[in-house]
Every structure is written in C-alpha cells, then in structure tokens.
Amino acid sequence: MLESVLIANRGEIARRVIRACRALGVRSIAVYSEADAGLPHVTDADEAVLIGPAPARESYLDAQRILEAARRSGARAIHPGYGFLSENWRFARACEEAGLVWIGPPSRIIQHMGDKVGARREMLRVGVPVVPGSEGSVGSVDEARRIAGEIGYPVMLKAAAGGGGIGMVRVAEEAALGPAYATAERRTQAAFGSPALFVERCLTQPRHVEVQIFGDAQGRIVHLHERECSIQRRHQKLVEESPAPNLAPGLKERLTAAALTGAGSVGYVNAGTVEFIVQDTEFYFLEMNTRLQVEHPVTEEVTGLDLVQEQLKIASGAPLSWRQEDIVQRGASIECRIYAEDPARNFMPSPGLIRRWVPPEGPGIRLESGVTEGCQVSVHYDPLLAKLVATGATRKEARARMEAALGAFVIEGVKTAIPFHLRVMRSAEFREGRVHTQLVEQGAFNA
Amino acid sequence: MPEDVKAHITGVVFQITSKVGDAVAAGDPVIVLESMKMEIPVEAPRAGKVKEIKVAEGQTVQEGETVAVLD
Numbered sequence: 001m002l003e004s005v006l007i008a009n010r011g012e013i014a015r016r017v018i019r020a021c022r023a024l025g026v027r028s029i030a031v032y033s034e035a036d037a038g039l040p041h042v043t044d045a046d047e048a049v050l051i052g053p054a055p056a057r058e059s060y061l062d063a064q065r066i067l068e069a070a071r072r073s074g075a076r077a078i079h080p081g082y083g084f085l086s087e088n089w090r091f092a093r094a095c096e097e098a099g100l101v102w103i104g105p106p107s108r109i110i111q112h113m114g115d116k117v118g119a120r121r122e123m124l125r126v127g128v129p130v131v132p133g134s135e136g137s138v139g140s141v142d143e144a145r146r147i148a149g150e151i152g153y154p155v156m157l158k159a160a161a162g163g164g165g166i167g168m169v170r171v172a173e174e175a176a177l178g179p180a181y182a183t184a185e186r187r188t189q190a191a192f193g194s195p196a197l198f199v200e201r202c203l204t205q206p207r208h209v210e211v212q213i214f215g216d217a218q219g220r221i222v223h224l225h226e227r228e229c230s231i232q233r234r235h236q237k238l239v240e241e242s243p244a245p246n247l248a249p250g251l252k253e254r255l256t257a258a259a260l261t262g263a264g265s266v267g268y269v270n271a272g273t274v275e276f277i278v279q280d281t282e283f284y285f286l287e288m289n290t291r292l293q294v295e296h297p298v299t300e301e302v303t304g305l306d307l308v309q310e311q312l313k314i315a316s317g318a319p320l321s322w323r324q325e326d327i328v329q330r331g332a333s334i335e336c337r338i339y340a341e342d343p344a345r346n347f348m349p350s351p352g353l354i355r356r357w358v359p360p361e362g363p364g365i366r367l368e369s370g371v372t373e374g375c376q377v378s379v380h381y382d383p384l385l386a387k388l389v390a391t392g393a394t395r396k397e398a399r400a401r402m403e404a405a406l407g408a409f410v411i412e413g414v415k416t417a418i419p420f421h422l423r424v425m426r427s428a429e430f431r432e433g434r435v436h437t438q439l440v441e442q443g444a445f446n447a
Numbered sequence: 448m449p450e451d452v453k454a455h456i457t458g459v460v461f462q463i464t465s466k467v468g469d470a471v472a473a474g475d476p477v478i479v480l481e482s483m484k485m486e487i488p489v490e491a492p493r494a495g496k497v498k499e500i501k502v503a504e505g506q507t508v509q510e511g512e513t514v515a516v517l518d
Binding site for chain 1: 455456457458459481482483484485487507
C-alpha cells in the first residue's frame with residue numbers, strides 16, 4: 001500500500017479521500033489556500049501544507065506549488081480529486097516524472113481521452129455510437145456553419161480540450177452561430193488554453209446516463225453499473241441516482257457493454273466514467289471522465305463497495321478486488337448536490353458565512369460535506385457545500401428519505417439549492433422517473 | 448440625475464466591459480463579475496453614459512456595492 005497521499009483538492013472530495021486514506025492506514029496530506037485555512041479538509045488530514053493565495057490559479061490550479069508541497073511533505077502519491085488539475089495530463093505526467101504515484105489513469109490515457117475529438121474517434125473505431133457532428137475540431141466559423149447545416153439545428157459547440165460544460169454553447173439557429181462561436185472560442189481559450197471547438201447535434205430531450213468503470217494494471221476492467229444524471233443546470237449535474245429508472249429493455253446491458261469496450265480499447269486503469277446521451281432506445285458516447293466523479297457515492301451505496309479505497313489499492317499496483325459477477329446493484333440511491341446558490345434567482349452564487357449548519361440524520365442518509373457551521377464560503381471556488389445521499393431498498397424509499405432529509409437540513413447564512421431539490425423530489429417527473437436534461441431550463445421545477 | 452450601478456452578488460471583478468464616456472443601453476453589461484466559477488454581468492439599470500468606474504479587475508466586491516455610476 002502507498003505510504004502517504006497528498007490530496008490536490010479541497011472541500012468534500014478532499015475529506016472523502018482523507019477518510020479512505022485513514023481506513024487503509026495511509027498518511028494523508030492536505031493542501032490549502034489562504035482562504036481555506038481551518039476548513040474541515042485541512043483539519044481532517046494528518047498534515048496540511050499552505051500552497052498560496054485564495055485565487056485557484058495561484059493555489060489549487062498551480063501545479064508547481066502542489067509538486068513543491070509534495071516534495072516538502074515527502075508525499076509518495078497524489079490524489080487529484082475532481083475538477084482543478086484532475087484531468088490535466090501535463091500535471092499527471094509531471095507527477096509521474098517526479099516519481100510520485102498518480103491516483104488515476106496514466107497521463108497518456110488522460111491525454112488521449114481528454115482530447116474530446118480523439119476520444120470520439122476512438123469510440124467510432126471500436127463501434128461505440130457517437131452523437132452526429134464534426135469529425136474533428138472545426139477550423140473556422142464557416143466550417144462550423146457548413147457542418148451545422150448538414151446535421152441540422154440545434155447544435156452544440158464544445159471545447160475540444162475541455163469538459164464539465166465549460167465553453168459549451170447551444171446554438172438554436174444559423175443566425176445565432178456567429179456570436180455563439182465567438183463566445184465559445186473565447187471561453188475555451190481562457191479555460192483550456194486552446195480555442196479548438198467541435199460541433200455536435202443537440203438532441204431534444206436527452207437523458208444523461210453514465211457507467212462507472214474500474215480497471216487495473218493487469219488489464220482487467222469491470223463496470224459498477226450505471227448512474228442517471230439528467231437533472232442539470234448550465235450543464236452541471238444537480239441530482240444523480242443509481243440505478244437509472246425506466247431505461248428501455250436491454251439498454252442497460254448495451255450501455256455497460258459499450259463502456260467496457262470503450263475503456264478497454266485504451267487499456268483503462270483506475271476509476272473512470274463513460275458518459276452517454278440516451279434518447280429512447282438509442283445511446284451515444286458523450287465523453288469519458290478519467291477521474292473519480294462527484295456522484296460516486298450513489299454507486300458505492302448500491303454496490304456496497306468503496307471506490308476511493310479501491311483507487312488507492314489499484315494505484316499501489318494491486319489487482320482489482322472484485323470480479324464482475326460480485327458487483328451487484330442493490331436497492332436505489334439518490335444524491336442531491338447542495339450548492340451555495342439561490343434557486344430563486346436563477347442559481348446565482350451565494351457566498352458568505354455559514355451561521356448555522358444542522359445536517360440531517362436517519363437510516364440510509366449519508367452526507368459528504370466540505371464545510372460546517374462557522375465556515376466562510378468563498379467566491380473563489382465551486383459552490384458545492386455538500387452532497388446529500390439517500391439510499392433505500394427501493395427508489396420510492398430512497399426518494400422519501402431524501403425528501404425528509406432535505407426538509408430537515410438547516411443551513412443559514414448562505415442560500416442553497418435545497419428548496420429546488422425539494423421541488424424535484426416532489427415533482428411527478430422525478431417520482432415517475434421521467435427525467436431529461438432540459439427539464440430545469442424548461443422550468444419543470446420552478447416555484 | 449446620476450445613478451449607481453450596483454453589484455447584485457458578491458464576487459471578484461473579472462472584466463470591465465465599459466469605459467468612462469461609453470453610452471450604454473439598459474441591460475448592457477458594465478462589468479463582469481466572477482463568483483464561484485461563474486461569470487455574471489452587472490448590467491446598466493437604464494440607458495446612459497458611464498460617468499465613473501469604481502472598481503478594478505481582480506477586486507472583490509460585495510453584494511449591493513456600487514461598481515459604476517451612470518450620468
């Protein structure tokens with residue numbers, strides 16, 4: 001097993017990794033910015049290293065400062081969490097070259113799958129369906145216009161180098177393409193250092209369903225079933241669950257088989273997620289996330305397996321702990337992302353001081369939080385305060401537990417997405433499992 | 448009558464998209480704030496000329512704080 005792990009992240013995911021380290025007897029090293037001194041992820045860890053000022057560019061996104069913290073603390077491995085540097089293959093490679101164990105797939109796989117155009121080509125090569133669109137990144141707005149004309153509007157412009165919805169712009173009609181292209185190009189350049197865009201058909205009422213996979217260095221790959229993540233705003237997930245309700249007959253088997261084929265084609269190692277767009281009986285590869293997902297707890301709840309501990313074991317060179325036939329999905333689990341955002345004001349950020357924090361308890365309730373009472377929620381980072389997870393023997397029971405837990409959760413000082421989540425849980429669409437990615441924008445859960 | 452343009456959220460000034468003397472229409476962005484990984488424009492409440500910009504890029508502003516003044 002690894003002797004020590006530096007967690008190059010903050011908030012709830014840093015705490016989650018620290019917990020896994022502790023369970024396996026691994027020394028945990030947190031890093032933190034000046035804005036985060038004293039936050040739970042800093043105090044939870046065995047050691048903590050200050051890496052810089054509040055802006056992420058000068059702390060959590062600064063590869064050199066993190067490598068320096070690793071050197072100073074004698075860390076043997078780096079866990080990148082999600083976001084920040086987790087999908088930055090250059091950082092992964094710098095860790096490898098510095099003799100650190102990277103807790104994730106090798107940098108060449110991050111590079112390969114992180115290039116959305118290359119990943120798409122790879123999937124086409126091995127027979128995994130992809131959304132109709134440009135063969136590669138487009139060279140100009142004129143080329144984008146020609147391709148959009150061929151595949152039909154609405155289309156999506158997406159960053160070739162990125163993920164997480166950043167730089168993504170939906171274009172409803174040809175007249176809107178020029179300005180949308182300029183916006184997407186600017187955002188993509190700012191976020192990923194490259195303006196390359198590609199064009200894809202935008203499906204009308206698609207669902208987002210993804211498959212958790214895990215591979216080891218010995219060449220075995222398994223799947224840990226699927227997650228439904230269709231309830232999103234601005235292309236960011238808000239509610240996730242496993243299993244995905246109401247999939248067409250046989251679709252789940254086709255999705256998991258495609259995920260294994262796709263991941264297997266690149267010799268995938270460690271935890272990863274293959275994301276698909278599902279419409280009726282059809283599915284298309286969306287992208288592969290070469291890291292731990294925010295929503296991994298729902299998979300842990302229905303499989304009874306610890307994904308983060310397994311990440312550490314695989315990174316230390318161990319073979320997979322599970323055979324495919326041992327990985328059984330039992331019951332149902334739902335996660336609500338508790339963001340510091342005001343759902344009454346179009347999810348505007350709501351930074352500030354948490355004056356009161358009373359988390360819910362009860363059977364089947366799990367909370368992964370990055371803050372507690374008295375913490376300052378900074379403008380500098382992602383607004384995720386906590387993930388509330390409710391699990392039951394059935395989806396109906398999980399939903400009822402979630403509704404009760406949301407109602408009992410007291411957070412004062414900042415606005416949160418809790419009222420929104422309550423409306424989702426009570427909606428006919430969610431109760432009946434009739435979800436798709438356009439619901440939030442269509443106002444299905446408005447007050 | 449001059450009118451203050453106020454930040455509607457707490458954030459960091461990401462970009463100043465207008466300059467003193469610019470004519471703006473109601474709803475035009477005067478500055479853009481960044482908060483929690485989102486870019487949020489602060490819009491002119493009415494048409495007018497930008498009389499003063501009271502913030503600099505990188506500066507943190509609080510909700511309700513005046514970021515610019517319209518003539």
